[in-house]
Amino acid sequence: MIDQFVGDVMTRSVRTIPPESTASDVATLFANHDIGSAVVVAPETGEYSGIVTESDIMQLVAAGADIDTVRVATFLSAPIVTIASTEDIHAAATLMKAHSVRRLPVTEDGDIVGILTTTDLTHYLPRLRNTILRGRNDLAAQ
Amino acid sequence: MIDQFVGDVMTRSVRTIPPESTASDVATLFANHDIGSAVVVAPETGEYSGIVTESDIMQLVAAGADIDTVRVATFLSAPIVTIASTEDIHAAATLMKAHSVRRLPVTEDGDIVGILTTTDLTHYLPRLRNTILRGRNDLAAQ
Numbered sequence: 001m002i003d004q005f006v007g008d009v010m011t012r013s014v015r016t017i018p019p020e021s022t023a024s025d026v027a028t029l030f031a032n033h034d035i036g037s038a039v040v041v042a043p044e045t046g047e048y049s050g051i052v053t054e055s056d057i058m059q060l061v062a063a064g065a066d067i068d069t070v071r072v073a074t075f076l077s078a079p080i081v082t083i084a085s086t087e088d089i090h091a092a093a094t095l096m097k098a099h100s101v102r103r104l105p106v107t108e109d110g111d112i113v114g115i116l117t118t119t120d121l122t123h124y125l126p127r128l129r130n131t132i133l134r135g136r137n138d139l140a141a142q
Numbered sequence: 143m144i145d146q147f148v149g150d151v152m153t154r155s156v157r158t159i160p161p162e163s164t165a166s167d168v169a170t171l172f173a174n175h176d177i178g179s180a181v182v183v184a185p186e187t188g189e190y191s192g193i194v195t196e197s198d199i200m201q202l203v204a205a206g207a208d209i210d211t212v213r214v215a216t217f218l219s220a221p222i223v224t225i226a227s228t229e230d231i232h233a234a235a236t237l238m239k240a241h242s243v244r245r246l247p248v249t250e251d252g253d254i255v256g257i258l259t260t261t262d263l264t265h266y267l268p269r270l271r272n273t274i275l276r277g278r279n280d281l282a283a284q
Contacts, residue, residue, distance in 0.1 A: 024203070031204035034197070054196050055176070061166070061203060062173035093267035102261055118260035119244055125235035125263060132274055139281055 004131075006092050007085030009124045010106045010114040016041040019049055019073035023060050026052050026072060037103045039112060040076045048112060050076030053103065082107045083116065089124065092116055146273075148234050149227030151266045152248045152256040158183040161191055161215035165202050168194050168214060179245045181254060182218045190254060192218030195245065224249045225258065231266065234258055 015038040017026060029038055037053040056075050060067055083092050083104045092104055096118065106114040157180040159168060171180055179195040198217050202209055225234050225246045234246055238260065248256040 024206075027200050027203040031197075031200045036196075054178075054200055055173075057203065058169050058173045058196055058199065061169040061199065061209065067203065090268045090271045093264045096261075097265045097268075102264075118264040119238075121267060122235045122244075122260040122263045123239045125267075126232045126239075129232045136278065136281065139278065 003088040003090070004124070004128065005085065006083055006087050006089055006104075006106055006116050007108075007114075009089055009120050010085065010116040011120060012114040014039055014105065014112050014115055017052065017072060018043050019071065019076065021072045023057055023065065023067035023070045023072070023075070027057050027067065030054055030057070036117070037115065039080065039105055039115075040072055040078075048080060048105075049073075050078035051080045051103075051105065052076050080105055082112065084108070085113065089116075089121060093121060145230040145232070146266070146270065147227065148225055148229050148231055148246075148248055148258050149250075149256075151231055151262050152227065152258040153262055154256040156181055156247065156254050156257055159194065159214060160185050161213065161218065163214045165199055165207065165209035165212045165214070165217070169199050169209065172196055172199070178259070179257065181222065181247055181257075182214055182220075190222060190247075191215075192220035193222045193245075193247065194218050222247055224254065226250070227255065231258075231263060235263060 015035055017038040017040055019040050037051055039048055040050045041048055052072055060070060081099045081101055083095055083106055085106050085108050102118045104116045105112045106116050157177055159180040159182055161182050179193055181190055182192045183190055194214055202212060223241045223243055225237055225248055227248050227250050244260045246258045247254045248258050
């Protein structure tokens with residue numbers, strides 16, 4: 001089997017942030033948890049309204065924006081590009097490339113249950129290689 | 143062949159920045175070129191003294207540092223974890239995981255000639271899959 005599922009490789013935890021938070025709040029969240037994105041969720045409705053990433057923060061800092069006052073709602077990206085946990089990781093990689101993103105929130109039954117990043121896929125590569133070599137040896141032994 | 147070389151997958155361009163630059167300069171470089179790291183090079187000697195990444199900027203912003211005055215020399219990471227262009231990509235992925243880094247400057251004859259990121263490896267995944275399938279079909283046809 002060379003196809004592996006997104007659900008097996010993803011990080012099963014999603015950081016969320018309300019749209020009223022500031023860019024400074026986002027930077028603190030990212031720095032404290034060593035993450036690069038957060039899903040924007042309205043606390044009243046629980047609805048996903050977008051995603052913010054460290055690239056957004058970099059753009060704001062570079063532009064000299066006052067990060068203590070700029071709100072998430074003004075710079076989030078929407079709609080979110082997501083992938084189902086039952087998709088295979090090659091489809092995820094293709095989707096990331098097509099949309100120029102490095103993180104895909106992962107859905108199950110319409111809920112976001114995790115996030116898949118380029119780092120998750122990279123950490124999976126050596127395991128993928130071993131799986132392939134094993135499959136090849138099995139095939140050769142037949 | 144499931145082994146692919148770092149030199150074939152890396153981005154063959156390296157952004158450098160002098161140690162006297164400010165965090166604000168770094169953020170501007172990252173935002174303008176949509177990159178996440180730069181190699182720190184002393185202009186006088188041409189020597190590599192470290193690397194700065196978007197995580198460093200995030201930490202400074204989160205800490206409320208004055209990014210217009212903090213110098214690269216005070217927050218760079220050294221020594222740099224590098225990989226030779228002749229290594230295979232699975233070794234690179236293993237090295238990234240071991241050092242918890244997402245970018246590896248790539249060396250040829252002691253010079254840094256490119257950078258390999260988790261994004262490069264992710265974009266390579268679908269091609270890797272096709273290579274494997276082709277190899278398997280060839281093997282099955284023998």
